[in-house]
Amino acid sequence: MIGSDEIKKHYGATPSKRAKSLGVKNLVTLSDKTGVPVSTLKDWSKTKPETFDKLCNLVRIASQQ
Numbered sequence: 669m670i671g672s673d674e675i676k677k678h679y680g681a682t683p684s685k686r687a688k689s690l691g692v693k694n695l696v697t698l699s700d701k702t703g704v705p706v707s708t709l710k711d712w713s714k715t716k717p718e719t720f721d722k723l724c725n726l727v728r729i730a731s732q733q
Contacts, residue, residue: 683713691728
């Protein structure tokens, strides 16, 4: 289970660092794979963190197959 300090560290990180911590190379890769502009991904990392995390996880899983 993730502790509260780890959650704060994760959600306080920059969008790029969050993507990397979730297994995506960078925001450009995430944008290329999802078709979502980098600027929108940056916004979503703050306004829709669950959506951002799900996208990162989906891209990571897809790249492993």
